[in-house]
Amino acid sequence: KIMIIGESPSHSEDQERKPFVGESGKLLRAVLTHFGISPENDCYLTNVVKFRPPNSNFEVFYVPSSLSSSGRKSAKSSRSEPSSYLRQSIAELYSEIRRVNPVAIIPLGAEAFRAIIGEHRSLDDWRGSIVSCPITGVLPGCKVIPTYHPTRVLREHTLLPVFTHDIERAIEESKFRGIANLRHNVEVNPTFERVCVYLRSLLERSRTTQIRISYDIETFSDPAEHRIYTRCIGIADSATHAVCIPLIGRGRSSERTEESSPSSSKTEHTTTARRFSYEGLTYSSNSKGYHITLGVDTKLNSYWTYEQELVILSLLDQIFLSHSISKFVQNHPYDSQVLARELGFHIHSVLLDTMVAAHTLFCELPKDLGFLCSMYTRVPCYWNY
Numbered sequence: 001k002i003m004i005i006g007e008s009p010s011h012s013e014d015q016e017r018k019p020f021v022g023e024s025g026k027l028l029r030a031v032l033t034h035f036g037i038s039p040e041n042d043c044y045l046t047n048v049v050k051f052r053p054p055n056s057n058f059e060v061f062y063v064p065s066s067l068s069s070s071g072r073k074s075a076k077s078s079r080s081e082p083s084s085y086l087r088q089s090i091a092e093l094y095s096e097i098r099r100v101n102p103v104a105i106i107p108l109g110a111e112a113f114r115a116i117i118g119e120h121r122s123l124d125d126w127r128g129s130i131v132s133c134p135i136t137g138v139l140p141g142c143k144v145i146p147t148y149h150p151t152r153v154l155r156e157h158t159l160l161p162v163f164t165h166d167i168e169r170a171i172e173e174s175k176f177r178g179i180a181n182l183r184h185n186v187e188v189n190p191t192f193e194r195v196c197v198y199l200r201s202l203l204e205r206s207r208t209t210q211i212r213i214s215y216d217i218e219t220f221s222d223p224a225e226h227r228i229y230t231r232c233i234g235i236a237d238s239a240t241h242a243v244c245i246p247l248i249g250r251g252r253s254s255e256r257t258e259e260s261s262p263s264s265s266k267t268e269h270t271t272t273a274r275r276f277s278y279e280g281l282t283y284s285s286n287s288k289g290y291h292i293t294l295g296v297d298t299k300l301n302s303y304w305t306y307e308q309e310l311v312i313l314s315l316l317d318q319i320f321l322s323h324s325i326s327k328f329v330q331n332h333p334y335d336s337q338v339l340a341r342e343l344g345f346h347i348h349s350v351l352l353d354t355m356v357a358a359h360t361l362f363c364e365l366p367k368d369l370g371f372l373c374s375m376y377t378r379v380p381c382y383w384n385y
């Protein structure tokens with residue numbers, strides 16, 4: 001059974017004592033029916049609060065900010081402290097959920113999502129995510145898939161495909177209990193040896209066949225120097241495996257190896273002033289050897305020793321230049337500029353920029369990585385994953 005939870009009934013629904021029979025209900029029911037789901041037989045429709053608030057304003061169910069227990073006006077939202085009435089309604093909703101025993105719960109809108117998970121989370125970030133139901137006493141394997149409230153979809157009709165997508169996902173998820181193991185293997189903080197083995201294996205495979213990778217970089221800027229630096233480069237060679245190669249980190253870089261290699265330098269060096277040149281394997285480093293300072297005394301160094309970094313950058317350079325390694329990227333104009341300016345990398349054989357592709361297909365929808373992940377993968381809110 002799919003349990004669908006709205007905020008509170010509209011005026012007519014309040015009088016009829018039936019949820020989702022008004023305008024937003026029509027939209028919800030049409031989408032469910034489109035996917036062969038009977039709103040009456042396959043779903044259980046309810047609301048966080050069973051009565052319509054005055055002027056349909058849900059805010060009345062929160063303690064006015066001037067009266068909140070902290071005594072201070074909340075900077076974040078006036079909806080910071082639920083009233084005792086709302087808390088009681090949520091407790092009753094939990095009993096209702098335990099009684100219905102759903103496989104999938106679809107909270108419609110931020111209020112319903114908040115009621116289920118017990119804290120405020122941005123719906124734009126979390127919609128379409130598959131979250132384990134945190135309510136005690138609910139049978140294990142029940143999942144929560146939040147989406148927009150249909151009233152908002154009626155106002156912002158570009159959200160309709162997103163809403164439809166999320167409902168379809170929830171219907172698929174309602175066919176089995178439990179959250180499927182995504183089996184992602186993302187290697188973070190690999191050793192120097194591991195990075196070399198991985199990058200060499202990509203180059204080795206590409207000698208006999210065309211291979212595909214996707215890569216992405218994380219950067220930060222040094223406002224004092226007006227420069228942008230590459231913090232790490234992540235490379236995925238399949239849908240389930242990736243290695244994240246840090247370039248800048250904290251702490252001693254000489255400890256990043258399984259066995260300290262005899263040739264590795266024991267002295268810390270700062271990575272940020274370099275301009276890497278593969279042909280000559282040289283850095284044209286800043287003679288000042290400056291380091292990046294972020295905030296008060298946060299010193300960030302190269303993650304690797306000087307020699308290790310040269311080897312890694314050289315392998316990366318070969319991968320980026322290789323025509324036998326097709327690249328999938330997100331927002332390539334940005335990444336390629338940073339990589340070219342900071343490290344002198346030139347990227348060949350870019351097969352697809354997912355951001356450009358998404359925008360070409362659906363120019364009215366967002367094209368950022370968070371949104372694309374929510375639509376094309378089952379990774380929940382990817383930067384929290």
Ligand code: URA
Nearest residue numbers: 006007008009019020
């Ligand atoms: N109708 C309902 O029953 N709930 C809502 O949240 C909106 C309309």
